[in-house]
Amino acid sequence: MINMKNVHKAFGPKKVLRGLTLEVPKGTSMVIIGGSGTGKSVALKCVLGLIAPDSGEILVDGKPADSGDRDAFLARFGMLFQGGALFDSLTVWQNVAFRLLRGSLKRPAEEARAIAIEKLRRVGLTPDVADLFPAELSGGMQKRVGLARAIAAEPEIIFFDEPTTGLDPIMAGVINELIREIVVEMGATAMTITHDMSSVRAIADNVAMLHDGVIQWTGPVAQLDNSGDPYLDQFIHGRAEGPIEAVR
Amino acid sequence: MNPLALLARLGRAVLSALAAVGRIAIFAFGAFAHILRPPYYPRELFNALLNVGWLSLPVVGMTAIFTGGALALQIYSGGARFNAEAVVPQIVAIGMVRELGPVLVGLMIAARVTSSIAAEIATMKVTEQIDALVTLSTHPMKYLVAPRVLAALITVPLLVGIGDIIGIAGGYAVAVQNLGFNAAAYLQNTVDFLELRDVVSSLAKGAVFGVIAALMGCYYGMHSGRGAQGVGRATKSSVEAAAVLILAANFVLTGVFFSI
Numbered sequence: 001m002i003n004m005k006n007v008h009k010a011f012g013p014k015k016v017l018r019g020l021t022l023e024v025p026k027g028t029s030m031v032i033i034g035g036s037g038t039g040k041s042v043a044l045k046c047v048l049g050l051i052a053p054d055s056g057e058i059l060v061d062g063k064p065a066d067s068g069d070r071d072a073f074l075a076r077f078g079m080l081f082q083g084g085a086l087f088d089s090l091t092v093w094q095n096v097a098f099r100l101l102r103g104s105l106k107r108p109a110e111e112a113r114a115i116a117i118e119k120l121r122r123v124g125l126t127p128d129v130a131d132l133f134p135a136e137l138s139g140g141m142q143k144r145v146g147l148a149r150a151i152a153a154e155p156e157i158i159f160f161d162e163p164t165t166g167l168d169p170i171m172a173g174v175i176n177e178l179i180r181e182i183v184v185e186m187g188a189t190a191m192t193i194t195h196d197m198s199s200v201r202a203i204a205d206n207v208a209m210l211h212d213g214v215i216q217w218t219g220p221v222a223q224l225d226n227s228g229d230p231y232l233d234q235f236i237h238g239r240a241e242g243p244i245e246a247v248r
Numbered sequence: 249m250n251p252l253a254l255l256a257r258l259g260r261a262v263l264s265a266l267a268a269v270g271r272i273a274i275f276a277f278g279a280f281a282h283i284l285r286p287p288y289y290p291r292e293l294f295n296a297l298l299n300v301g302w303l304s305l306p307v308v309g310m311t312a313i314f315t316g317g318a319l320a321l322q323i324y325s326g327g328a329r330f331n332a333e334a335v336v337p338q339i340v341a342i343g344m345v346r347e348l349g350p351v352l353v354g355l356m357i358a359a360r361v362t363s364s365i366a367a368e369i370a371t372m373k374v375t376e377q378i379d380a381l382v383t384l385s386t387h388p389m390k391y392l393v394a395p396r397v398l399a400a401l402i403t404v405p406l407l408v409g410i411g412d413i414i415g416i417a418g419g420y421a422v423a424v425q426n427l428g429f430n431a432a433a434y435l436q437n438t439v440d441f442l443e444l445r446d447v448v449s450s451l452a453k454g455a456v457f458g459v460i461a462a463l464m465g466c467y468y469g470m471h472s473g474r475g476a477q478g479v480g481r482a483t484k485s486s487v488e489a490a491a492v493l494i495l496a497a498n499f500v501l502t503g504v505f506f507s508i
């Protein structure tokens with residue numbers, strides 16, 4: 001269970017989060033939508049402690065995220081970064097198996113490699129990419145390697161920052177299904193950022209829309225179409241006219 | 249300008265410089281703490297040893313041999329003005345071992361190693377690879393910084409030692425080939441003249457300069473701004489800082505070793 005209470009974060013004069021409050025129950029899938037640059041990625045990074053919020057409280061299973069053993073805390077998480085963030089000095093399989101090759105989850109190299117190849121298969125990549133370097137892959141392939149790395153150690157809590165951006169529609173469908181499987185079968189808690197409305201409907205139990213630094217609307221995915229919220233309606237239908245200003 | 253405003257400005261500049269020194273000092277302590285405490289990453293250390301040490305050999309050798317040769321020519325022609333041509337072996341030895349060997353190797357390491365460390369780590373920062381490391385329960389100070397600093401601490405003194413020898417060899421070659429020195433006498437003079445203290449100071453300088461070079465690369469890389477511009481700026485600042493600190497440290501260390 002993740003609880004964000006009244007979180008504020010500014011970069012210099014730029015106020016990005018202005019009192020974000022959000023609750024993600026254990027074992028559910030939350031999808032965050034919202035305009036580009038509204039602070040969705042920043043919100044996820046605040047939970048992981050990669051960015052320190054200026055004020056507010058973030059609780060994971062009732063405990064403050066910044067207290068206690070940081071390694072144990074992070075070992076419960078997997079994260080797919082928006083840009084993939086693959087280590088370009090390591091091969092694809094070493095990236096995927098990064099956690100399995102060192103630290104508390106360390107296991108023999110052959111075993112780690114086998115797990116990496118299995119995870120690559122789950123994101124639609126063949127074993128022959130395992131020994132390539134990230135720079136030798138296409139953008140969409142890099143994204144999927146990032147996804148494989150995020151799920152490799154079977155974390156309890158997984159964050160996906162735009163998992164289907166840059167993928168073809170079929171591959172996007174495969175990834176949506178994968179995320180759903182991870183939540184349903186492994187009982188993981190997931191937070192996904194996406195701009196792809198078909199992804200939202202495929203992945204989400206609940207949806208939250210971030211606008212102006214706060215959660216403008218949140219509710220179960222079934223209520224997405226009859227929320228009565230003009231901001232949300234404008235967003236999901238992609239209309240240029242509405243309460244959200246589209247600067248041109 | 250009003251003198252108070254000027255004073256305020258000066259004060260601000262001094263304060264921010266002191267703050268930077270403080271941040272770098274804290275960073276350095278952190279790096280050494282991580283070198284000592286497990287977990288260790290032997291593969292990263294091996295790669296760093298290769299990059300900092302082994303692959304720097306050609307450029308260090310080139311720098312040293314030309315400098316040693318030029319030094320011999322200069323001392324010979326300069327010494328001729330007061331009939332002191334014979335001191336070439338002694339002055340080449342002193343000049344290379346005490347001063348030019350460590351300083352030039354240090355500066356070459358700043359050019360070659362500091363810049364590449366800073367650019368690599370800054371790119372990792374800009375592309376969120378540092379964030380990714382953290383989320384994968386790996387401390388960037390331990391995984392990226394500690395192996396590079398340790399590798400520089402180990403290999404740069406060795407590079408300086410090798411540079412000293414090659415520099416002296418360069419002077420020897422020029423003196424024997426072009427200036428008519430007797431080969432055996434040249435070597436004998438060199439060996440007789442050098443003291444243990446000269447050699448120790450040379451290697452100690454190498455260790456300090458190596459640590460400075462690696463630390464500056466890591467520090468500016470880890471604190472890089474965003475985007476390609478951030479990487480460029482981090483690289484530039486790291487080399488500037490490393491070069492200036494190496495020269496300043498050289499002055500201080502020379503004082504420590506030879507003023508007593």
Ligand SMILES: Nc1ncnc2c1ncn2[C@@H]1O[C@H](COP(=O)(O)OP(=O)(O)OP(=O)(O)O)[C@@H](O)[C@H]1O
Nearest residue numbers: 011014016034035036037038039040041042043082
């Ligand atoms: N480290 C940082 N330093 C300064 N500003 C930052 C930093 N990280 C994010 N920002 C700013 O915070 C704002 C929100 O960024 P964020 O990446 O969270 O947007 P986003 O909602 O994920 O957008 P997108 O959908 O385009 O990915 C942006 O305006 C960005 O410029």
Ligand SMILES: [Mg+2]
Nearest residue numbers: 040041082161
């Ligand atoms: Mg984002």
